[in-house]
Amino acid sequence: MTQGKHPDMKINVAQLLKEPTGAVRRGNLSEDITGMDDDLEIKSLLTGPLKMIRTADSILVTASLRTALGLQCSRCLEPFSAPVELEIEEEFYPRVDIHTGAKIPVTQTEEEAAIIDEQHVLDLAEVVRQAIFLALPMHPLCTEDCAGLCSQCGQNFKDGPCECTAEVVDPRLEILKQLL
Ligand SMILES: [Zn+2]
Ligand SMILES: [Zn+2]
Structure with a gap:
């Protein structure tokens, strides 16, 4: 060797x-x-x-x-x-x-x-x-089970949740809200 x-x-x-x-x-x-x-x-x-x-x-x-x-x-x-x-x-x-x-x-x-x-x-x-x-x-x-990175802010979910995850709203619900 x-x-x-x-x-x-x-x-x-x-x-x-x-x-x-x-x-x-x-x-x-x-x-x-x-x-x-x-x-x-x-x-x-x-x-x-x-x-x-x-x-x-x-x-x-x-x-x-x-x-x-x-x-x-x-x-x-x-x-x-x-x-x-x-x-x-x-x-x-x-x-x-x-x-x-x-x-x-x-x-x-x-x-x-x-x-x-x-x-x-x-x-x-x-x-x-x-x-x-x-x-x-x-x-x-x-x-x-690596959760990866937040697609919006890049936060590694290993380090905990980020601010933006809570605010993601399903666009279909958004439309529903407008109809009501
Ligand atoms: Zn990983
Ligand atoms: Zn984020």
Whole structure:
């Protein structure tokens, strides 16, 4: 793990690639992924268990990870921090054969993100980044019942009611009053 604006999450899997199909590695991640993406405000370490399985032609990575993100409430526009859980399941395909050193052609169905490079290193960063974006709520709410802002004065109802709410009169009642 290097420090910097765009952290990587590199794991050398050379040893695991040499082992027979079904071989397993388990570990726990605890990574500072601050700066992973300019559009993400990462508030805590990315943590959780990680499992790597040697398959016939890949390394299958599964992980249950959690972190926290800084979001803006879609109703009251206040910033808040929300926990995010990521279920990662991704197959990483080697570029070269671990035993012969021969290049393995990359098929079109394999994503660029899920490649084990010539040094037998896989990088989880891009897969994690994509998983975070998928986990982001479309309409983040600071609390489930956030009442939002007054459309007239902009008061956050979290801070109490405003003056104008009491004076809103249903226009239909107003017409009725005139008729009477
Ligand atoms: Zn809110
Ligand atoms: Zn108001």
